[in-house]
Amino acid sequence: MRWVKLTESQIQESVAELSGWNRKDEKWIEKKYRFKEFLDGIKFVNQVAHLAERLVHHPMIAIDYKLVTLRLTTWSAGGLTELDIQSAKEIDEIYRSQQISSV
Incomplete structure (x- = not known):
């Protein structure tokens, strides 16, 4: 799909x-996620990776101890598309469900 x-x-x-997503420039949106433990962030990144494979849309991921930063853009379109917005919403849902299950 184009x-x-x-x-x-x-x-x-x-x-x-x-919620919490910001424009980095005309091509990117970015969000930072904080975790109580390092391995919670790694678990989150693994879940995001499975989502990315399903959507065939892969974010830029930076892991800094308990802080995970994700950036989204659609390279083939030269900027932001509905796929980035959909991905952001699904990533936020992964984060919410992980936070609920760890309580």
């Missing part, structure tokens, strides 16, 4: 609906 780059107004509207 993804179409969102317009500036679509990007602003979509990102405003996402």
Whole structure:
């Protein structure tokens, strides 16, 4: 499937609906996730990796001890698409479900 780059107004509207995701520039959105333990972050990254494989859409991932930073863009479209927004929402759901299960 070929993804179409969102317009500036679509990007602003979509990102405003996402919790904690920020624009890095015209091509990227980014979010940082904090964890109580290092291995909780690793578990999260592994779940994100499975999502990325399912969607065939892979984020940039940085792991800094208990802080995981994810960045999304759609290379083939030259910027942000609905696939990035969908991925962000599903990643947030993974994070929420992991936090609930660890309580």
